[in-house]
Amino acid sequence: MNAVLVAVMVMLVLSLARVHVVLALTIGALTGGLLGGLGIEQTVTVFSEGLGGSATVALSYALLGAFAVAIARTGLPEVMVNLVTKMVGRNSDTKKVVLSKALIFFLLVLVSSFSQNVVPIHIAFIPILIPPILKILNELGVDRRAIATIITFGLTAPYIFLPYGFGAIFHGIIADNMKENGLAIDLATIPKAMALPTVGLVVGLLIAVLFTYRKKRTYENRNIVGAQAEKQVYTKWTIGAAIVSIVVTLVVQTMSESMIIAALAGLVVLIGSGSLKWREADNVVTEGMKMMAFISFVMLTASGFASVIRETGHVDLLVSQTAMIVGDSKAAAALLMLGIGLFVTMGIGSSFATIPIIATLFVPLGMEAGFSALAIISLIGTAGALGDAGAPASDSTLGPTAGLNADKQHNHIWDTCVPTFIHFNIPLFVFGWIAAMVL
Structure with a gap:
């Protein structure tokens, strides 16, 4: 047993x-470590040491999360709700609802x-934008x-298709790791190789929005975590300060490449403007941390999980076993390589972190298979994206959950991971396999 x-299963x-x-x-x-021969003591040690990998x-x-709660206290969410309510109307006008x-x-x-x-801030916008809407x-019954x-x-x-922002980093990681494993490539060829897998993502999105989740779904109108129970009192000054703080946060994030510094900058603007009272700051930060505690602990635990998986050495074993199974069949080789990529990235949850592992496996295996x-490139990029698109420990799934579950009505596994796995991982797998066969 590998x-x-x-461990992933x-x-x-x-x-x-x-x-x-x-x-x-x-x-x-723990299961993977014991099966991998590490023993309980070494497994716990490797897991514990790996926890620090996601501390930042x-x-x-x-x-x-603290900044998002602070924004909620300025009254900006109330203004947004009022504006959209006016746009939609109270007469259940179907056309207005659809357009909205x-x-x-x-x-x-x-x-x-x-x-x-364009503005590489990754998921920093989610706790700011999603809870208020x-x-x-x-x-709208969305x-x-x-x-x-x-x-x-x-x-x-x-990022898997366009070579800009995080895309430039992702493409660079693919090229560097392929070169280290004996296959030098031109960066300009990566978008061409990733075009079909990206089409798969587009197809999955259209199916989800136009068919699977088109029907109305009812939720209770609850306050988000950290929001005050009474109606928000706001002024033009507090709304203006909220908008300025969001802009400052995005600018600082872009310049410093640090979400920590960006969030602090946004909080300083709100406190300095008086929109967030100094005596309320302690409670706001505490409530914000409560809202984001789930995603933080998952990221920490996922880092330890990934460390144990790497330490077992069974990833290399998986490659040799695959090579023996597929023989000379390119179709079978592509299928099993993507299967390996799915399991590895679903466990680690980050395409950027798993590309070095995937490239080490796929370059020699791919060259041997012809x-x-x-x-x-397509196989490596697709395998990396599989983890980001549907893994429980991926920040591309944890981020949406953190925003949508701000009022405790959105389950991470069944409302985020399962939908994204069905609509993105399956098309990615299919279109990635087609790309490997036709390119």
């Missing part, structure tokens, strides 16, 4: 059975896509699973 496959099965994902990751790591990200999310939904969907695709390539989505797929699409598709350089 320890990597078993244990984690996924427990998650689907509604065992908390932190517990599922921990149990999966966890703190970033906690401070962004289309506008929101389009803007979310645009913002989430821009966060990867939850009441708007409730008013199924939040559709919003989860929209955001995950925007967080994934642009694949072209373009086909190997």
Whole structure:
């Protein structure tokens, strides 16, 4: 039994059975470590040491949560709700509702896509933008699973295809690791290799929005975590300060490449302007950290899980086993390579972190099977994207959950991960396999 496959399967099965994902990751790591021959003591040591790998990200999310709660206290969410309510109307005008939904969907695709390539802030916009519009989505009867797929699409598709922002980093990682494993490529060829897998993501998004989650879904109008129970009192000054703080946060994030510094800058603007009272700051930060605690702990645990998987050495074993199975069949080789990529990236949850592992496996295996350089690029890029698009520990799924679950009505596994897995991982797998066969 391969320890990597078993560890990931244990984690996924427990998650689907509604065992908390932190517990599922921990149990999966212990299972993989023991099967990999590490022993209980070494497994615990490697897991514990690996927890620190995501400490910076966890703190970033906690401070962004504090900033999101602070924005909620300025009254900006109330203004947004009132504006959209006027646009939609109270007479249940079907045409207005449809147009409003289309506008929101389009803007979310645009913002989430821009966060990867144009203004590379990744998921920093989610706790700022999503919680305030939850009441708007409730008013329109929007199924939040559709919003989860929209955001995950925007967080994934642009960087795997376009060589700008995070896309430039992703393409660079692919090229560097392929070269290290004996296959030098031109960076300009990567978008061509990733075109078909990206089409798969587009197809999945259209199916989710136009068919699967098209029907109205009812949610309760609850306050988001950290929001005051009474109606928000706001002025032009507090609304202006909220807008300025958001702009400052985005600018600082772009310049410093640090979500921690960006969130702090936004909080300083709100406190300095008087929109957030100094005596309320302590409570706001605490409530914000509570809202984002889930995503922070999952990221920390996922880092430990990944460390154990790497330490077992069973990833290399998986490659040799695959080579023996596929023989001379390119179709079977592509199928099994993507299967390996799916399991590895679903466990680690980050395409950027798993590309070095995937490239080490896929370059020699692909060359031995007779694949072209373009086909190997496509297999590596697709395998990396599989983890981001549907893994429970991916920030591309954790981010949408953190925003959509701000009022505790959105389940991470069943309302984010399962929808994104079905609508993105399956098309990615199919279109990635087709790309490997035709390129």
